Amino acid sequence: MANGRIAIMGAMPEEIEPVINALDNVHTIVYGDNKYYEGTYHGKEVVVAYSKIGKVFATLTATTLIEKFGCDLLLFSGVAGAINSKLKIGDLIVANGLCQHDLDITAFGHPFGYVPEGNVCIPTDEGLRHIAKEIAQKKGLALQEGLIATGDQFVADPERKEWIAATFNADALEMEGASVAVVCNALNVPFFVLRAISDSADMDASFNFDEFLESSAKISADFILSMVDAIER
Numbered sequence: 001m002a003n004g005r006i007a008i009m010g011a012m013p014e015e016i017e018p019v020i021n022a023l024d025n026v027h028t029i030v031y032g033d034n035k036y037y038e039g040t041y042h043g044k045e046v047v048v049a050y051s052k053i054g055k056v057f058a059t060l061t062a063t064t065l066i067e068k069f070g071c072d073l074l075l076f077s078g079v080a081g082a083i084n085s086k087l088k089i090g091d092l093i094v095a096n097g098l099c100q101h102d103l104d105i106t107a108f109g110h111p112f113g114y115v116p117e118g119n120v121c122i123p124t125d126e127g128l129r130h131i132a133k134e135i136a137q138k139k140g141l142a143l144q145e146g147l148i149a150t151g152d153q154f155v156a157d158p159e160r161k162e163w164i165a166a167t168f169n170a171d172a173l174e175m176e177g178a179s180v181a182v183v184c185n186a187l188n189v190p191f192f193v194l195r196a197i198s199d200s201a202d203m204d205a206s207f208n209f210d211e212f213l214e215s216s217a218k219i220s221a222d223f224i225l226s227m228v229d230a231i232e233r
């Protein structure tokens, strides 16, 4: 692996605040309507940002972290809605791949989530997943691995959730991960997506989300900081 800077990205302020609070030498730069926090964590250079919610903002921020800020590895931290019933609020899920559940040109005979010259599912970096498993084992933390489905919808509907589960075999859902995957895959940047469950994408989702956003975001962010420690630079 190269030795540029490590990008740490979230979608909402709550998702990156615990990371920013742990940095030294923080310097803020505004670019393209987002704030980018340059700093160090235990001596390693990082650039941290939240994109704002959804696929378009996430694409802009991931691209900017790589192309403008010189990051050559990207770690995403945040919360997600659970699909797999094994995932409970506060549990961590590492994406082994990501897809776009709202991408639909099926009228032309293509599968859901597919456009020509794209992929339904983009895998995440195996080396980074391996590091995550070692950390989880050392800390005695449960870490599930699975497919994450991304779309520009807050899912709070058992029917939509079941459709995403059946169509993509997804374990969790959120609104930014697949954008990061598309950008990093195209630009050959190793990336990692970690999410802690905030809700179950059902009728109680918005209520649970409000209650657990902060605590679940912190669980994910703390784990991401251990990843930075473990990544060799």
Ligand code: 4EH
Pocket: 011, 012, 052, 053, 054, 079, 080, 081, 153, 154, 155, 156, 173, 174, 175, 176, 198, 199, 200, 201, 202, 205, 209
């Ligand atoms: O960035 C968005 C946030 C919800 S929208 C996606 N994030 C949280 C993950 C997530 C999620 N995504 C889709 C957690 N649960 C999800 C779900 N469906 N059920 C938001 C949240 N608060 C205020 C405004 N918008």
